[in-house]
Amino acid sequence: xxxKDPFAEGLARGWKAHNAxxxxxxxxxxxDIAIVGxxxxxxxxxxxxxxxxxxxxxxxxxxxxTSTDFKMQESDAYPTLYQESAGRASKDGAVLILQGRAVGxxxxxxxxxxxxxxxxxxxxxxxxxxxxxxxxxxxAPWFARMEQRLGIAxxxxxxxxxxxxxxxxxxxxxxxWAVIPRNVRGCWNLGYCGLGCPxxxxxxxxxxxxxxxxxxxxxxxxxxxxxxxxxxxxRVSGIECLAxxxxxxxxxxxxxxxxxxxxxLAGGGINTPxxxxxxxxxxxxxxxxxxxxxxxxxxxxGQFEQTINPFYGAPQSIYSDHFLWPDDSATGRMGxxxxxxxxxxxxxxxxxxxxxxPHAALMKxxxxxxxxxxxxxxxxxxxxxxxxxxxxxxxxxxxDYQLTDYTWEAVRRSxxxxxxLQFAAGARAAAPLHNDAELVTSMQAARRMIDGLDQRRxxxxxxxxxxxxxxxxxxxxxxAVTDSLGRHHQLENLSIHDGSLFPTSVGANxxxxxxxxxxxxxxxxxxxxxx
Amino acid sequence: MTTSVRGDSHIGRRQLLKIGLTGTAxxxxxxxxxxxxGCAADRPAESFVxxxxxxxPLLRRLIPVxxxxxxxxxxxxxxxxxxxxxxxxxxxxxxxxxxKQFMQLFDLLASSITRGPTTGVWRSWDKAxxxxxxxxxxxxxxxxxxxxxxxxxxxxxPILIAWYTxxxxxxxxxxxxxxxx
Ligand SMILES: Cc1cc2nc3c(=O)[nH]c(=O)nc-3n(C[C@H](O)[C@H](O)[C@H](O)COP(=O)(O)OP(=O)(O)OC[C@H]3O[C@@H](n4cnc5c(N)ncnc54)[C@H](O)[C@@H]3O)c2cc1C
Ligand code: SF4
Numbered sequence: 001x002x003x004k005d006p007f008a009e010g011l012a013r014g015w016k017a018h019n020a021x022x023x024x025x026x027x028x029x030x031x032d033i034a035i036v037g038x039x040x041x042x043x044x045x046x047x048x049x050x051x052x053x054x055x056x057x058x059x060x061x062x063x064x065x066t067s068t069d070f071k072m073q074e075s076d077a078y079p080t081l082y083q084e085s086a087g088r089a090s091k092d093g094a095v096l097i098l099q100g101r102a103v104g105x106x107x108x109x110x111x112x113x114x115x116x117x118x119x120x121x122x123x124x125x126x127x128x129x130x131x132x133x134x135x136x137x138x139x140a141p142w143f144a145r146m147e148q149r150l151g152i153a154x155x156x157x158x159x160x161x162x163x164x165x166x167x168x169x170x171x172x173x174x175x176x177w178a179v180i181p182r183n184v185r186g187c188w189n190l191g192y193c194g195l196g197c198p199x200x201x202x203x204x205x206x207x208x209x210x211x212x213x214x215x216x217x218x219x220x221x222x223x224x225x226x227x228x229x230x231x232x233x234x235r236v237s238g239i240e241c242l243a244x245x246x247x248x249x250x251x252x253x254x255x256x257x258x259x260x261x262x263x264x265l266a267g268g269g270i271n272t273p274x275x276x277x278x279x280x281x282x283x284x285x286x287x288x289x290x291x292x293x294x295x296x297x298x299x300x301x302g303q304f305e306q307t308i309n310p311f312y313g314a315p316q317s318i319y320s321d322h323f324l325w326p327d328d329s330a331t332g333r334m335g336x337x338x339x340x341x342x343x344x345x346x347x348x349x350x351x352x353x354x355x356x357x358p359h360a361a362l363m364k365x366x367x368x369x370x371x372x373x374x375x376x377x378x379x380x381x382x383x384x385x386x387x388x389x390x391x392x393x394x395x396x397x398x399x400d401y402q403l404t405d406y407t408w409e410a411v412r413r414s415x416x417x418x419x420x421l422q423f424a425a426g427a428r429a430a431a432p433l434h435n436d437a438e439l440v441t442s443m444q445a446a447r448r449m450i451d452g453l454d455q456r457r458x459x460x461x462x463x464x465x466x467x468x469x470x471x472x473x474x475x476x477x478x479x480a481v482t483d484s485l486g487r488h489h490q491l492e493n494l495s496i497h498d499g500s501l502f503p504t505s506v507g508a509n510x511x512x513x514x515x516x517x518x519x520x521x522x523x524x525x526x527x528x529x530x531x
Numbered sequence: 532m533t534t535s536v537r538g539d540s541h542i543g544r545r546q547l548l549k550i551g552l553t554g555t556a557x558x559x560x561x562x563x564x565x566x567x568x569g570c571a572a573d574r575p576a577e578s579f580v581x582x583x584x585x586x587x588p589l590l591r592r593l594i595p596v597x598x599x600x601x602x603x604x605x606x607x608x609x610x611x612x613x614x615x616x617x618x619x620x621x622x623x624x625x626x627x628x629x630x631k632q633f634m635q636l637f638d639l640l641a642s643s644i645t646r647g648p649t650t651g652v653w654r655s656w657d658k659a660x661x662x663x664x665x666x667x668x669x670x671x672x673x674x675x676x677x678x679x680x681x682x683x684x685x686x687x688x689p690i691l692i693a694w695y696t697x698x699x700x701x702x703x704x705x706x707x708x709x710x711x712x
Contacts, residue, residue, distance in 0.1 A: 001711070071709070072709035072710075073696070073709065074577040074692075074696040075617065075697070078621075078692075078696075079551070079620070079621060079624035080624070084625070084626050085621060085624050085625045085628060085629070087625065087629055092681075093677075093681040093684065093685075189708060190709075190712070192709065195542055198712060199712065237587065247624055248628065249624060249625070249626060250624070250627065311706060312710070317610075334696070344706075345690075345695040345696070345700065345701065345704050345706045346692045346695045346696035348695070348704075349691040349694070349704075350688045350691050350692050352694075355596070355597040355598075355599075355667065355668060355687050355691070356596060356597060356598075356599040356600060358600055359597075359598040359601075359691070360598070360599065360600025360601040360703065361600065363601060363695070363703065363704040364703065364705065366704045366706060367704075367705035367706070392628055394627065394628055396626060396628055397644035421542065435672060457678040458677070458681065458684070509597065510562060
């Protein structure tokens with residue numbers, strides 16, 4: 001293989017990267033700014049702050065894997081690149097929660113869809129959550145900047161046949177659809193973005209902001225879990241990190257003490273509030289970990305006459321927002337964004353219910369099948385579920401997330417929508433992913449079946465690849481953990497720069513929302529620290 | 532039916548299981564019953580890092596039932612061995628809380644005291660026929676107790692993932708494998 005591995009080359013040139021699993025004694029590291037988490041928010045912040053002249057240390061719990069490690073194998077990717085071996089779930093086990101855990105964070109495994117924060121969402125945050133300064137006009141230059149930085153542009157090749165089902169269905173029914181902007185440069189259209197991009201085409205943090213941090217003399221510490229913040233009065237005085245073994249399963253026993261002038265938490269949803277909770281950080285209104293939202297995601301399986309090969313080709317290239325704001329408002333009925341996921345066989349097999357012959361019969365149809373997903377926009381309506389982060393006895397976090405009737409109504413609606421689209425696109429048979437659902441061959445039969453489905457946890461197969469909130473921003477300290485600039489309301493030299501800042505779900509795949517917001521917050525932080 | 536109801540309510544109250552893509556099980560005190568009965572050896576079985584001798588009969592019976600229709604009929608034992616190795620490796624990469632939950636679930640199912648009432652499998656796993664194992668899985672899937680519904684996922688998902696991420700399975704689902712680059 002002649003594909004370059006720029007990260008490996010950088011390391012060979014002398015980039016400063018500490019592998020904590022190899023430590024034979026405790027270590028102390030110092031920097032101007034210490035950032036926990038090397039994903040969308042953390043790495044974006046690291047690049048900007050180090051370009052502004054600060055000495056930045058980027059701390060990551062997961063391992064370091066680069067393009068030569070990515071062999072497009074699910075069996076390699078899930079245990080190494082995902083939180084809890086891709087087995088994270090809500091506390092009751094009803095919702096699968098996918099998040100990344102490696103240098104590059106979730107950007108290493110995400111599917112490259114890049115949307116600006118919807119205007120409805122920004123307005124809702126301003127009017128309901130006292131967020132100031134992030135209107136569409138005020139955010140526009142930051143979106144533009146990060147789009148340019150990460151090569152974000154509408155996908156130029158034809159969609160793969162899996163995505164084309166969504167396009168065709170929408171065309172047939174006269175619904176909105178559009179081509180997805182992706183953060184790629186020179187993409188080979190392979191379809192394995194979820195397992196680590198083997199060609200470095202995906203402009204994840206691993207090939208963009210982290211190399212630029214290291215090139216500027218910044219440092220990376222990986223396989224190190226930020227266990228807790230050390231506090232002195234209303235200031236953070238250090239971070240205590242645990243060195244992890246090379247599997248990233250158990251602490252080795254060595255510790256890394258980090259000292260800095262300013263600290264940024266960017267561990268992502270669930271993980272960032274957990275650091276605050278483990279640290280007993282001041283939280284007079286008990287806000288840390290509250291208002292954590294997913295895009296609870298429902299799915300539907302459609303079988304076609306023609307070959308689709310849904311495991312190949314850019315995973316997401318077509319979307320529909322037709323059902324996103326059903327009452328043209330943020331607080332009406334719950335809306336959903338429609339997309340498709342890539343269908344490598346392990347992922348597919350675990351999503352489909354059932355076992356034995358019926359399961360095998362579905363899997364046999366994989367090359368002729370499409371999966372559609374509806375991302376439900378949770379957290380806007382007062383009747384939405386409020387996800388809450390809790391700590392287990394061992395200090396690891398878990399998300400308590402109970403769907404409400406308000407959400408279940410949308411679950412049912414989304415099942416109907418997706419089957420209607422699949423049939424309109426020519427499906428021979430289709431079924432929503434629900435333990436009691438059966439393949440049906442007409443919309444009439446689909447309606448009858450879906451009306452009768454018992455929509456409840458475990459029966460309805462739900463997942464989410466998007467975790468948002470838990471350290472909400474906003475000017476009212478009784479509601480929010482940070483102000484609108486990500487500054488912790490109680491701790492002076494602590495900021496939060498990741499998806500946990502959002503007061504609700506985004507209503508779109510969140511990465512670009514995180515890049516743009518944290519780019520803005522970091523630029524302002526750089527000015528404040530200088531002044 | 533009576534036994535199954537008794538089994539259900541007995542464990543239902545003690546419950547708590549979690550499932551994700553790989554399936555996770557947390558049996559707060561249900562696992563404790565099994566452990567008390569003394570069935571759990573904590574040493575791994577030969578050629579495994581995490582799986583213990585007591586886990587193997589259960590998994591060897593579950594795998595061909597969960598994968599019926601996809602496992603090859605020739606060399607089936609070899610396929611099952613591959614899946615066991617893959618499950619073992621998955622367990623070995625799980626965070627400690629999740630590994631513990633799986634081990635507790637396996638203990639619950641392996642113990643002669645808890646196996647019968649919770650699963651309806653009254654004889655040892657290696658003597659259970661396909662229908663009995665199927666009936667057990669269906670009963671857990673459709674149970675009104677969270678514990679069993681979660682347990683159903685926790686048992687089936689790791690097997691499905693272990694198999695369908697292995698190249699040996701790809702012929703059965705028409706997946707040509709990753710492209711050469
Ligand atoms: C399969 C999948 C597909 C996706 N596809 C898309 C997509 O197409 N488009 C899109 O917009 N979004 C997508 N997303 C979601 C998107 O990538 C994430 O929302 C985004 O990356 C979150 O950014 P973040 O900065 O909040 O956290 P992350 O990117 O998750 O980064 C957080 C990092 O912090 C580390 N960390 C956590 N706690 C600690 C600690 N205590 N100590 C040290 N390190 C710690 C974690 O290991 C992780 O690496 C996808 C997600 C998944 C899982
Ligand atoms: S589709 Fe493009 S970005 Fe995704 S893995 Fe393949 S080459 Fe990389």
